Amino acid sequence: MSDLFGGLSGLMKGLSGFMPQDDPNVKIMNAQTEINELKKKETEIYAEIGRQVLAERAGRFPELENKLQLIKMNLLEAERKLKSAQEEKESIEAAKKAEEKALTCPSCGTYNPEGVKFCQECGSKLGALKCSGCGAELTYGTRFCGECGKKQEE
Numbered sequence: 001m002s003d004l005f006g007g008l009s010g011l012m013k014g015l016s017g018f019m020p021q022d023d024p025n026v027k028i029m030n031a032q033t034e035i036n037e038l039k040k041k042e043t044e045i046y047a048e049i050g051r052q053v054l055a056e057r058a059g060r061f062p063e064l065e066n067k068l069q070l071i072k073m074n075l076l077e078a079e080r081k082l083k084s085a086q087e088e089k090e091s092i093e094a095a096k097k098a099e100e101k102a103l104t105c106p107s108c109g110t111y112n113p114e115g116v117k118f119c120q121e122c123g124s125k126l127g128a129l130k131c132s133g134c135g136a137e138l139t140y141g142t143r144f145c146g147e148c149g150k151k152q153e154e
């Protein structure tokens with residue numbers, strides 16, 4: 001939230017730099033920016049006072065403290081949802097990448113359509129990978145060749 005306001009006021013200041021200073025529109029915009037910044041600072045100070053009062057006199061505002069507690073619980077839940085959605089996104093992207101890799105010919109690098117077992121360009125078996133050391137056939141994701149033990153590139 002604070003980044004948004006900071007960005008907006010920064011943008012407005014940037015724009016006002018190109019306008020004549022006696023234009024009432026510029027004056028209105030500058031005054032609104034200043035008011036917004038001051039109100040934001042005022043709110044921040046009230047919030048800080050609230051934190052200090054609560055730390056010293058817990059139980060003084062039971063209704064507001066209950067609301068605060070609920071917000072904290074919802075915040076934890078929302079953060080958990082965000083994390084699981086990010087993990088879901090990552091696993092979808094990883095699966096997509098693995099699928100793309102399996103459809104890319106290990107010999108000539110041609111990208112083949114889904115469901116194809118042999119490269120349409122050179123006839124090499126797809127999903128197979130040749131060891132860079134001994135030429136043994138490996139499957140994708142193999143880290144070390146089972147024949148010669150050479151570490152395979154990603």
Ligand SMILES: [Zn+2]
Pocket residue numbers: 105106107108109110119120121122123124
């Ligand atoms: Zn090929």
Ligand SMILES: [Zn+2]
Pocket residue numbers: 131132133134135136145146147148149150
């Ligand atoms: Zn090998």
